[in-house]
Amino acid sequence: MLNFYLNDQLIKLLLVSELKEIASLIETGAYAKEVRRIVRAVRRTVGIRRQLTASVVSSFVSFALGSGSEAYSRLSSYLHKEDDHDMDVDTATSAVQTPNKHPVPEVEIYCYLLVLIFLIDQKRYDEAKACSSASIARLKNINRRTVDILASRLYFYYSYSYELTNNLAEIRGDLLALHRMATLRRDELGQETLLNLLLRNYLHYNLYDQAEKLRSKAPRFEAHSNQQFCRYLFYLGKIRTIQLEYTDAKESLLQAARKAPVAAQGFRIQCNKWAIIVRLLLGEIPERTVFMQKGMKKALTPYFELTNAVRIGDLELFKSVADKFSSTFSSDRTQNLIVRLRHNVIRTGLRNISISYSRISLSDIAKKLRLDSPNPVADAESIVAKAIRDGAIDATIDHANGWMISKETGDVYSTNEPQFAFNTRIVFCLNMHNEAVKALRFPPNSHKEKESDEKRRERQQQEQEIAKHMAEEDDDDF
Structure with a gap:
């Protein structure tokens, strides 16, 4: 029992030490204005978030903000400490050794983010909602580019906490104001994140027209985050599907599924579900390999049976599948799209009859x-x-x-259909090549460094020529 207690205390001490290193990394990145250090700190936080406890978070917040600060008193009210007296002793010791009375704004915002993540993981959604509102209020008074990474994460969890409590409509005006503020501050990552959150907010209440108006009028720029770009493509695909623009919707949904990280399995499943429906509405039959992807077979089973009914053209089978998985289709919000498929089923059956x-x-x-x-x-x-x-x-x-x-039926090769199919494949390959070229990463300011080296050589050469000319003039004087 004593060994278990000591191991538990050791783990908590290691977690607090890891959080202190993360805070040091953020502080260094803030002073040096290196955003990549702050990105690395956020990634390290994701790796340990499931191991956090109230005492660990409270100890770190006390160390980072100081026990007498206003931010600490606000955040500590959300952390109900457990019976961990040793951690209190460790907190006091740490505060005496390295007091941090005036933390940089980045560290303060990180403390808000850490507490908010902890509250959401503990399913204390009402407290998370209050904490997120307080963090956004504090964030409005900070205009630093090194805060943008942490701010984008706070925006996401701000919307997520309200979504978990079914109060998304309350913050729509605030999200629009934050998007306007990010645009004025030229915070492109914040604009990207807030645009996706607004689209998600509108689509949650089936306000597709408002979502399209916002999307069409929002500022355009090159994507800074692959995850945010994938979300944008997914929302764009859903909007295009509802607006009957199936070809554009199919391209957006397939691109979102292809660009999504392998770890984002739930997101890729949703993209594939909508892409399958769109392809069926276009009259295409998805390949069997789409339904047999690793980790997706069970989730895509209703859509596999639906595709089989459409492929056969059996209206009775289509109705039975729609009734059997009606709850699944309703939760996926594809029920209205499946109603549209009835005409495709009839057309497919009619095509089979005309051939037979x-x-x-x-x-x-x-x-x-x-x-x-x-x-x-x-x-x-x-x-x-x-x-x-x-x-x-x-x-x-x-x-x-x-x-x-x-x-x-005539010879299909006497028509333009093979040429059209070949041209479609060529366009797909060219687009993929262009996207791969755009995604290439180069060292930051490499072209500037090259120019500076060339200028340095030219300056040294000019100085040598001037020195040689002056020496010749001195020789002439003598």
């Missing part, structure tokens, strides 16, 4: 499609006529006899 039969009566078509309307023959006739007009099938209608007469 050179001539078939409209009543038989209605039976094979399982149309459950009061006048199935008239509905079948209108469906066939629309499919012929849209070019889905190559056939004619004999209204006198009530037949659909299919034309013989």
